[in-house]
Amino acid sequence: MxxxxxxxxxxxxxxxxxxxxxxxxxxxxxxxxxxxxxxxxxxxxxxxxxxxxxxxxxxxxxxxxxxxxxxxxxxxxxxxxxxxxxxxxxxxxxxxxxxxxxxxxxxxxxxxxxxxxxxxCNWLDPSLFATKCRQQVHGDEAFEEILDGVTPLDLSDEELALASYIVGKQYIRCQVWEISEYGPFDLWPYFRVATRGANYSSESMGQGELALLSAIWAINRYPDxxxxxxxxxxxxxxxxxxxxxxxxxxxxxxxxxxxxxxxxxxxxxxxxxxxxxxxxxxxxxxxxxxxxxxRFHQVAALVGGGVAYRSLVVVEDEAAKALCEAILEFADPDLARQVIYSVARDGESEIVRILKAMPPVAGWGKLVGCFDGDQRQRHAALALPWPHIFLPSEQAPDRLLRDWLLGLDTTDAASNLSVDHNDLVVALAVADGIDHHDWFRTVAQNLHQEVLVLVKAAAKLWIRDNEALAKQFAGELKNSMS
Structure with a gap:
């Protein structure tokens, strides 16, 4: 910076x-x-x-x-x-x-x-103000005589640097004549500028350039x-x-x-x-x-041509993505609409490589690495050019959600998962002893459901009983995007 x-x-x-x-x-x-x-x-x-x-x-x-x-x-x-x-x-x-x-x-x-x-109070329409100032000059054969009676003001070095920054041109010199009792305004500016290789004045300026210079002049004159x-x-x-x-x-x-x-x-x-x-x-x-x-997505839909994503969140696997999505949809629906996800092919090691390799670029959205909770001790002190956060708990999300689901009353779980109680009991029995990486796939197959649908439903059950942790994670993600 x-x-x-x-x-x-x-x-x-x-x-x-x-x-x-x-x-x-x-x-x-x-x-x-x-x-x-x-x-x-x-x-x-x-x-x-x-x-x-x-x-x-x-x-x-x-x-x-x-x-x-x-x-x-x-x-x-x-x-x-x-x-x-x-x-x-x-x-x-x-x-x-x-x-x-x-x-x-x-x-x-x-x-x-x-x-x-x-x-x-003051009113300013920069484009209309510039247009009326220009119209006053065009075709006015007596205007040079008006200028002869006014002493031009030269912008200081600091004012010139600011005007150059705003307009996007490197001005070498900028003079302004403050014209009074002539035309539609009590007082209005006429500009002559010099850049590298060009000298021109208000009547030959682009509309945007004249509007910006006129607005700067007007605002600088308004009372503090x-x-x-x-x-x-x-x-x-x-x-x-x-x-x-x-x-x-x-x-x-x-x-x-x-x-x-x-x-x-x-x-x-x-x-x-x-x-x-x-x-x-x-x-x-x-x-x-x-x-x-x-909300952000409401403004983006009306003036930005659609929903504008503010952040790319890189997660370790699909279970992490499902948990992250469910948390944001619950805790901060507006933030949920500003995030897009990428699943790292090689898990946490690839997240580290991505965060190290991607250079920060001004004006782009924020890249955020989201590690599973069981990586907290290993990666908490990482020094990376992009922010990183951790999912709730000290466990991988598929293990966290499996253990949470198994700890629930099966009637309660079946009702919230929208499945038949007996079908759930059988599916859990079939999956008994299966590694947590494959557990949801086994249960979903026996319930004739999509795996990610089941994972996200389980995530919502976990959130129901862990609202504080869910809101804390959403807040951490939001802070990392600022």
């Missing part, structure tokens, strides 16, 4: 741990045309309103913005009043240690406000400790720059106390935001519903 990555990781940790002098505690939106009545508890730092196109993310964000500040001078929002007309929004807010409420009703041409106190509502920052921006831009937001949280409400349908934007900071907005055919703290 390089120093820049380590520093940004520190920013992310601080962003979700620090105290904020100004913040939104909760929001209740009622009577909106596109979104069902919702009450959201907002965590501190960065929160995201997540969903596909046309589900109401922007409507919700507009209601928050309109409820917190006078948007009459914000061109992005003045044309959107119809979206929230007739709705009401109520806030629980905190400012300098004092909690208070504010309620705003949106009528056709006015706002009814109960509670004059509010927070410092203010709330920023950010509309789909991924528009026209590469995945790499999306990730870098989110690092920039975390830096703003950590160093300046900024809070961000982000609307998005990009999985890259969400990569480092905790799940309890997400609100999934889903259309149900009439009004969209808001799902707080959604």
């Amino acid at each position: 390089n120093l820049r990555a380590a520093k940004f990781n520190d920013f992310w940790r601080t962003a979700f741990a620090r105290k904020y002098p100004q913040r939104v505690q909760s929001i209740a939106l009622t009577d909106a045309k596109a979104v069902a009545d919702s009450h959201l508890i907002f965590p501190a730092g960065i929160v995201a309103l997540v969903g596909g196109n046309g589900v109401g993310k922007s409507t919700f964000a507009h209601a928050i913005a309109e409820g917190l500040f006078d948007t009459s001078t914000t061109p992005d929002l003045t044309t959107q009043h119809a979206r929230i007309s007739g709705s009401r929004i109520k806030f629980a807010l905190t400012k300098n240690g004092v909690s208070f409420s504010r309620q705003v009703s949106f009528e056709a041409s006015d706002r009814g406000i109960d509670g004059a106190e509010t927070l410092t 400790n203010s709330v920023v509502i950010l509309e789909e920052p991924e528009t026209h921006v590469s995945s790499r720059s999306q990730s870098s831009f989110m690092d920039f937001l975390a830096k703003g949280c950590a160093e300046r106390g900024l809070s961000f409400v982000v609307t998005t349908h990009s999985s890259t934007i969400l990569q480092k935001i905790p799940m309890d900071h997400l609100f999934l907005i889903v259309s149900n055919g009439q009004k969209s519903e808001v799902i707080p703290s959604p």
